[in-house]
Amino acid sequence: MRNIGRASGAANVILVGLDNESMGMVREVLAAEAVLPSSSVGFGDALEVIDRARPDVVIVGYTRAVDASLQLAEELRRAYPNIVMVALADMPDSAAILGAMRAGYKEFVVLPSDANRLRQTVHGAAFHQADDEEKGRVISLIGSKGGVGVTTLAIHLAAELAGIHRVLVIDLDLGMGDVAPMMDLTSRDSIGDLVARSDRLDERMLSAAVVVHKSKVNVLTMPDDMQNVGEIRADDMYNIISVAALAYQWVIIDCGTFTHDAVTLALQVSDTTILTTTPDVTAVRDAYRRMRSFTTLGLEKERIRLVVNRWHKAAYVSKKDIAQNLGIPVAATVSDDPRHVEQAVNEGKLIRDVNRRCDAARDIATLVAILTDDGPVAPEGGGGPEGGSGGWLSGLFGRR
Numbered sequence: 217m218r219n220i221g222r223a224s225g226a227a228n229v230i231l232v233g234l235d236n237e238s239m240g241m242v243r244e245v246l247a248a249e250a251v252l253p254s255s256s257v258g259f260g261d262a263l264e265v266i267d268r269a270r271p272d273v274v275i276v277g278y279t280r281a282v283d284a285s286l287q288l289a290e291e292l293r294r295a296y297p298n299i300v301m302v303a304l305a306d307m308p309d310s311a312a313i314l315g316a317m318r319a320g321y322k323e324f325v326v327l328p329s330d331a332n333r334l335r336q337t338v339h340g341a342a343f344h345q346a347d348d349e350e351k352g353r354v355i356s357l358i359g360s361k362g363g364v365g366v367t368t369l370a371i372h373l374a375a376e377l378a379g380i381h382r383v384l385v386i387d388l389d390l391g392m393g394d395v396a397p398m399m400d401l402t403s404r405d406s407i408g409d410l411v412a413r414s415d416r417l418d419e420r421m422l423s424a425a426v427v428v429h430k431s432k433v434n435v436l437t438m439p440d441d442m443q444n445v446g447e448i449r450a451d452d453m454y455n456i457i458s459v460a461a462l463a464y465q466w467v468i469i470d471c472g473t474f475t476h477d478a479v480t481l482a483l484q485v486s487d488t489t490i491l492t493t494t495p496d497v498t499a500v501r502d503a504y505r506r507m508r509s510f511t512t513l514g515l516e517k518e519r520i521r522l523v524v525n526r527w528h529k530a531a532y533v534s535k536k537d538i539a540q541n542l543g544i545p546v547a548a549t550v551s552d553d554p555r556h557v558e559q560a561v562n563e564g565k566l567i568r569d570v571n572r573r574c575d576a577a578r579d580i581a582t583l584v585a586i587l588t589d590d591g592p593v594a595p596e597g598g599g600g601p602e603g604g605s606g607g608w609l610s611g612l613f614g615r616r
């Protein structure tokens with residue numbers, strides 16, 4: 217992340233809709249970073265004040281005026297795209313975080329736990345030129361069911377990107393995480409160590425906790441003893457991904473198959489989610505259920521890419537069937553190639569290092585393209601979990 221210094225060094229901040237208590241906390245946190253106004257302005261006056269002051273940062277009291285906060289963000293985003301907007305909330309809440317980010321808030325903070333991140337954001341805004349430096353892209357992978365190849369694809373996608381970009385893989389498959397063993401890596405630190413300190417996490421702490429593969433892929437591992445789902449909360453995850461997206465150009469998250477709060481949050485903040493299935497009836501049926509839960513979570517279809525792994529010509533379910541039943545096209549397939557993939561797994565190697573020209577290696581090399589395309593166009597007469605003239609799965613498994 218490039219930071220090109222500006223002479224004054226202190227950011228200009230406007231506060232909107234904060235009560236006295238929040239004002240006090242913000243003042244305490246930002247004393248050394250910013251020029252703060254003596255009072256907070258109401259939502260009604262905000263645009264006029266901002267137009268006059270042209271601040272670097274606008275901090276908005278979010279929780280008690282959600283609608284006004286969202287509306288202000290929409291207006292500011294259009295009129296002053298360079299102003300950094302921060303939503304100051306009373307408590308962490310996945311849905312609220314998602315709503316705020318969609319409206320254009322760059323950060324969602326709860327004080328005092330996110331004091332460090334607020335300080336960093338305001339500090340960063342003072343160094344204006346670097347502002348446009350976008351956060352890294354976040355890609356989550358989730359399986360229709362266990363064993364369909366999520367970890368294999370996550371690792372190999374990361375290895376393709378790592379040729380020219382800074383890439384981090386986060387293993388978020390609780391209790392089952394096998395990114396490290398599959399890459400033949402051992403690590404002293406893991407995501408567990410960061411969770412314990414997520415409220416004061418910074419890039420330095422993150423890079424101290426990762427382990428680096430020879431492909432240059434960085435990995436944040438999952439400890440074996442992390443069985444308890446409650447151990448990683450959504451707001452811990454939000455902090456970790458936020459910092460990761462500052463430090464890396466690509467953050468690839470192996471979500472396994474089990475949806476808990478941290479995975480839900482990861483899916484919500486991801487630019488793209490790769491849903492992986494194999495071409496058999498049980499896996500496709502589970503993919504259908506997954507699509508339905510994505511709809512409930514509010515993940516738009518445009519952000520989802522469907523990848524069929526272990527594809528082979530004699531597959532029982534055709535690509536057309538899969539697309540029609542799930543309501544999104546198959547973005548890519550990766551060939552079933554047990555000989556090379558198993559050798560890679562057994563030897564802790566990348567498939568391309570076993571045989572660069574094998575079917576699986578070739579398909580994986582082109583998989584990256586699905587991350588930069590325009591998103592799925594619904595197949596003709598497509599069904600999918602949220603309605604339409606569905607395929608045969610809807611008859612078989614019912615729909616709501």
Ligand SMILES: Nc1ncnc2c1ncn2[C@@H]1O[C@H](COP(=O)(O)OP(=O)(O)O)[C@@H](O)[C@H]1O
Nearest residue numbers: 362363364365366367368526551552553554557
């Ligand atoms: N394209 C493929 N061809 C053959 N075997 C594969 C392929 N992709 C994955 N596998 C095998 O399937 C098994 C499960 O893969 P894994 O990535 O661990 O799945 P998941 O993370 O979804 O549980 C592994 O033994 C792996 O070698």
Ligand SMILES: [Mg+2]
Nearest residue numbers: 366367389472
């Ligand atoms: Mg796995």
